Amino acid sequence: MRLDFEFGEVLAFVTVAQTLNFRAAADRLYISQPALSRRIEKLEAALDMRLLERTTRKVELTDAGRQFLNHAVVILEELDLARASMVERASRAKQLVTVACVPSVANHVLPEILRLYAGTHAGVRIRVIDESAGKVLDAVLEGEADIGISFLGAQNADIDFTPIRSEPYVLAVRRDHPLAVTTTARWADLERERLIAVSLNSGNRVLIENVLASLPRRPTIHYEANHVAGALGLVSAGLGVAVLPGLALANDTYPGLVGLPMREPELSRTLGLLSRAGARLSQAATALHDLVLQKIAE
DNA sequence: CCATGAGGAGAGACTTTTAG
DNA sequence: CTAAAAGTCTCTCCTCATGG
Numbered sequence: 024m025r026l027d028f029e030f031g032e033v034l035a036f037v038t039v040a041q042t043l044n045f046r047a048a049a050d051r052l053y054i055s056q057p058a059l060s061r062r063i064e065k066l067e068a069a070l071d072m073r074l075l076e077r078t079t080r081k082v083e084l085t086d087a088g089r090q091f092l093n094h095a096v097v098i099l100e101e102l103d104l105a106r107a108s109m110v111e112r113a114s115r116a117k118q119l120v121t122v123a124c125v126p127s128v129a130n131h132v133l134p135e136i137l138r139l140y141a142g143t144h145a146g147v148r149i150r151v152i153d154e155s156a157g158k159v160l161d162a163v164l165e166g167e168a169d170i171g172i173s174f175l176g177a178q179n180a181d182i183d184f185t186p187i188r189s190e191p192y193v194l195a196v197r198r199d200h201p202l203a204v205t206t207t208a209r210w211a212d213l214e215r216e217r218l219i220a221v222s223l224n225s226g227n228r229v230l231i232e233n234v235l236a237s238l239p240r241r242p243t244i245h246y247e248a249n250h251v252a253g254a255l256g257l258v259s260a261g262l263g264v265a266v267l268p269g270l271a272l273a274n275d276t277y278p279g280l281v282g283l284p285m286r287e288p289e290l291s292r293t294l295g296l297l298s299r300a301g302a303r304l305s306q307a308a309t310a311l312h313d314l315v316l317q318k319i320a321e
Numbered sequence: 322c323c324a325t326g327a328g329g330a331g332a333g334a335c336t337t338t339t340a341g
Numbered sequence: 342c343t344a345a346a347a348g349t350c351t352c353t354c355c356t357c358a359t360g361g
Contacts, residue, residue, distance in 0.1 A: 045323060055356055060324060
């Protein structure tokens with residue numbers, strides 16, 4: 024596209040056409056009268072046409088000037104519409120926060136945090152991406168999510184990883200299970216149990232597999248669920264026991280189950296808050312970021 | 322009351338230097 | 342060797358002073 028004149032010149036012309044006085048138009052545009060004179064001169068040169076007939080007595084539009092004025096007014100209105108729509112878009116973007124989060128946190132901790140957040144930020148819309156740890160990391164890296172809550176990403180240079188807390192793995196069992204009378208569980212105990220696991224796509228499973236592989240006798244996995252919630256459902260139904268992150272049993276979501284911290288060896292993961300390195304968070308996202316740090320650490 | 326010449330500030334283009 | 346930063350030059354557009 025090629026334009027021989029500029030926005031400022033069109034604005035100058037419209038202002039002179041409205042006031043029919045260079046001095047008054049210059050004041051309105053916050054420029055000197057000679058500067059305005061030159062803008063008009065430049066526009067006329069670009070169009071190769073006289074738009075204003077001026078003498079020391081009066082200023083008036085030529086026929087060409089009247090015709091161009093019609094177009095010029097439309098141009099300025101269109102520009103103003105464009106500006107207004109961009110302002111509106113920016114303000115809507117500021118009011119949406121996307122948080123990517125591993126399912127155990129999304130199901131058991133995040134709802135309470137979002138409830139508190141709604142108290143101070145009622146107008147902000149929230150989008151939750153509850154996915155595996157790897158996908159949470161990707162969502163933050165690609166800018167799809169403003170912040171992430173996961174236990175992967177601490178080593179990634181493009182991620183700011185703030186550790187929130189260390190989360191022990193527990194053995195989820197029903198209250199009527201023989202092991203429920205003890206306070207901890209040993210990995211060796213699993214040999215006699217029907218083990219329920221989450222799928223190999225889950226970051227949890229990778230950590231658990233590392234321990235299982237080191238045991239003298241590897242327990243058999245009888246059931247496999249895609250997510251932690253599915254595994255808990257199977258445990259609740261009395262089909263077996265499952266090694267899961269402790270948060271999965273927080274807040275008494277499953278009153279029929281107890282979580283026994285795993286021993287010999289202990290296993291834990293470090294839950295952290297992720298954001299893209301160097302990215303500037305909106306005010307709404309920063310507020311949620313700080314609230315998550317404060318509440319999950321408690 | 323608008324136009325024009327002189328002088329100066331600032332933006333942008335272009336070149337050189339420096340750091341990774 | 343590449344890309345970013347710093348330095349220099351050029352050009353545009355402004356204000357001020359003043360003419361017609």
